[in-house]
Amino acid sequence: MRARHIDHVNLRIPEDGVDDAREFYGDRLGFGIEDALYAADEKPFFDVRLSATAVIHLWPTDEFAPPTATNYDHVAVVVEEPIGEIEDELKAAGVAVEKRLDSPLGATGEAPAVYVRDPFGYRVELKARV
Incomplete structure (x- = not known):
């Protein structure tokens, strides 16, 4: 087996929190929001499009519990x-x-990165390309 990249994260x-997610990931971070099928009740999640080959699936649920240091660090x-x-x-x-880390x-190696929190407590690392 030879993996190439991460396809998606759930x-x-x-x-x-749907509007907050659209505002943070779409408006503030500038990623694409793909939610037509979600809005049409054809699937239970919507996508944050990171690139042509990677998305974050966001699953709205009444069973949400904020992430903790024991079960999640960052994407x-x-x-x-x-x-x-x-x-x-x-x-x-x-x-x-x-926070910011320089290396x-x-x-793909070492490159500077900054870390931000989304409205739900998830940490997102935004890393410069190596």
Whole structure:
């Protein structure tokens, strides 16, 4: 077996958190929101499109419990912009940077990254391309 990349990540969100998710992932971070099938009640989740080959499935549920340090740390997303531009975009969008690391190790090597929290407590690493 030879894996190539992560296809998707599933995250549960509060049942009433759909608008917050669209605003954070779509408006503030600038990722695509694919929710037509969800809106038509044809599937129980909607997608945050990260790239042509990667999505985050967001599952609204009344059984949501915020993530804790014992069951979740973060999902890392490689972005094309240099770290300074990423920080500028986040600041302009009103997204607080939790921390910055200049050389965390990832799947393709070391590159600067910043960490932010979504409205549901999930940490997202935005990592510059190596």
